[in-house]
C-alpha cells in the first residue's frame with residue numbers, strides 16, 4: 001500500500017478501523033495479535049464516544065479528533081537533550097526516564113537498577129511475569145473505546161516491575177515527549193507492577209516541543225499495587241497549546257496496599273480527558289485520589305474517576321479541586337461503586353471549584369452506587385468565587401488585586417499541594433500556580 | 440493629613456453615614472465612640488475602600504489626594520491602615536507569606552526594592568516583640584484558628600510591620616482581657632510619633648486609659664454629634680449616651 005492510499009485517520013476510525021492496523025508496522029510481528037484483534041472488534045462495537053455516550057456527556061471528543069488531519073504515529077525520532085532538560089523539576093533528585101512517543105530513550109534515561117527492579121520498554125517485556133499476569137487485565141478498560149483503540153494499536157511504552165520487598169530509593173521521573181513533524185495521533189501503553197511490600201514514587205510529566213504540529217496522545221497506563229505495596233503516583237499535565245490528550249489510568253489494588261494518585265492539570269493544552277479507575281481487589285486498602293485542575297482560555301478539562309469498592313474494609317478519599325479562568329470548561333465525574341460484599345467501606349469524595357472566568361463553567365456529577373449496608377460514604381460539590389471579605393482584607397494591606405488572587409488560588413489549592421510528599425515537586429507546583437495567577 | 444467633608448454613604452440602599460466632618464492632623468490620636476449600629480465600622484470601611492458601600496456625597500482627602508478615587512490597595516500603599524473589628528481567616532495563606540507580599544507590594548509602590556529575606560525576618564522579630572505575638576503563629580494560616588485576642592494582636596502586629604501614616608483601629612480592644620489590652624495598648628503607644636495619626640474606635644473608656652486621645656468624637660446615627668477631649672469619654676462612661684441623644688433631639692427640634 002502506498003502512502004497516498006491511506007485513509008485519513010478520522011475517516012479510518014469511523015469507517016474502516018482495520019485499515020489502521022496496517023499503519024503500525026511493528027504489529028505484524030507482535031505476539032499480541034489476539035488481544036489486539038479483540039480490542040479492535042470491541043472498539044468497532046462500542047464506537048467512538050459521542051455526546052450520547054453516558055461517560056462522555058459533557059465532552060465532545062469528536063470535535064477534537066476532527067479538528068486536525070491526524071496521522072497515526074507509532075515511531076519516535078531523536079529529541080535534543082535541551083528539550084528533555086527543559087522538563088526537569090528543579091532540585092529533584094530522581095531517576096529520569098525519557099520516552100519519545102512511548103518509546104524508551106535509553107541513552108537519555110537513568111534507569112534505576114538493583115535486585116528486583118525491572119524497568120524497560122513494554123515491547124521488550126511481553127514475556128515478563130507481570131506482563132503475562134496483568135497486561136490488559138483491567139476490566140474497567142473494556143468499557144472505554146479509547147482504551148480499546150490503544151490496546152489494538154499501541155506501539156510501545158514503559159514497563160516497570162518491582163519484585164516483592166523492593167523499594168526504589170528515589171522518585172522516578174517519567175518524561176513523556178510527544179514529538180511529530182505532522183499532526184499526529186500517538187498511543188503509548190504502560191504497565192507498572194509493584195509486587196508484595198514494594199514501594200515507589202513515580203512522577204509523570206509531558207512535553208510536546210513543536211508548536212506548528214498538533215500531537216494528540218491517547219495513552220493508557222495500567223498500575224498494579226500488590227499486597228502491602230505502596231505507590232505514590234503524580235501526573236503533571238502542563239501541555240502546550242499544540243497538544244491534546246486522553247489519558248487513561250487503570251489501577252488495581254490488593255490487600256493492605258496504598259495508592260496515592262495526584263493529577264495536576266495546568267493551563268496550556270486545550271483538551272484534556274483523564275480517565276482514572278481504581279479497582280479494590282483486596283481488603284484493608286487505602287486510596288487517595290487528589291486532583292487539581294487550573295484551566296484558562298478555551299481549555300476543556302474532564303476528569304472522569306471511578307472508585308470501585310469490590311472488597312470490604314477499604315478506605316478511599318477523593319479530593320478534586322478546580323480553578324476555572326477565562327472561558328475554561330471543567331468536567332468532573334466521581335463514580336463510587338460499593339459492591340454488596342464491600343462492607344465497612346469508607347468512601348469520601350469532594351469536588352470544589354473556583355469559577356473565576358466570566359464564561360468559565362463546571363459540570364460536576366457524583367455517581368454513588370452503594371449495594372452494601374454498613375458503609376460510610378459522602379460526596380460534596382462547591383462552585384464559587386473568591387470570598388469578597390478575604391479579597392478586601394488582602395487588598396486593604398496593600399496587596400494588588402492580581403497578587404491577592406494568586407494568594408487565594410494558592411490557598412484554595414493548598415490542601416492538594418500540601419499532600420505532595422516530594423518537596424521539590426511541591427515547591428515546583430506552588431511556583432507554577434503562583435506564576436499562572438500572576439500572568 | 441486626613442480631611443473628611445460632609446461624607447454620606449449607603450449600603451444596600453440604606454443610608455448609614457449622613458454627613459461626617461472630621462479633620463485629623465499629623466501626630467494626633469482621635470477616639471470615636473458611639474452606640475452599636477451608629478456607623479463607626481461603616482466609616483472605617485468607607486475610608487479603607489470596601490466596595491459594598493456607596494459614597495453618595497462628600498469628599499475625603501488624604502495628604503492632598505482624593506482617597507475615594509483610589510482602590511483599597513492604593514489607599515494602603517499611600518499609608519492608610521485599618522485594623523479590622525472582625526479579621527477574616529484565610530486558610531492556606533500563611534501569615535508570613537501574606538505579610539511579605541503586603542510589605543513588598545507597598546515598597547514597590549514607593550519605588551523601593553523588595554526586602555531581603557534576612558531583613559524581613561529581622562523586622563518581623565522586632566515587631567513581634569512589640570505586641571508579644573508568638574512566632575509559632577507566623578507560619579500558620581492567616582488568622583485560622585486564632586483566638587479572638589490573637590487575631591487582634593495580629594492586626595496590631597501587621598500595623599507595626601506595614602508602618603502606615605494613618606491607622607484606624609476598629610474595636611481592637613473588644614474581646615481582649617486586661618493583660619492583652621495592656622500589651623496591645625503599649626504596642627500602639629510605642630508606634631505613636633509626630634508623623635503618625637490614629638483613629639481608635641471603641642465602646643469602652645478603659646482603652647482610653649492606656650491610649651490617651653487628643654480628641655474624642657461621638658458618632659450617632661451616621662453623624663458626629665459631639666467632639667471633646669478625653670474627659671468626654673469619662674463622662675460617657677458615667678452617663679451613657681442618652682443625655683447626648685436628648686441634647687441632639689432638642690437641637691433638632693429647634
Ligand SMILES: Nc1ncnc2c1ncn2[C@@H]1O[C@H](COP(=O)(O)OP(=O)(O)O)[C@@H](O)[C@H]1O
Pocket residue numbers: 450451453455473474475476477478479480481482491
Ligand atoms: N452590609 C450591610 N448591609 C446592610 N446594612 C449594613 C451592612 N453593614 C452595616 N449595616 C448597617 O449599618 C449600620 C451601621 O453599622 P456599623 O457601621 O457596623 O455600626 P457600628 O460599627 O457603629 O456598630 C447598622 O445599622 C448596620 O446594620
Ligand SMILES: [Mg+2]
Pocket residue numbers: 479480481524609610
Ligand atoms: Mg463596629
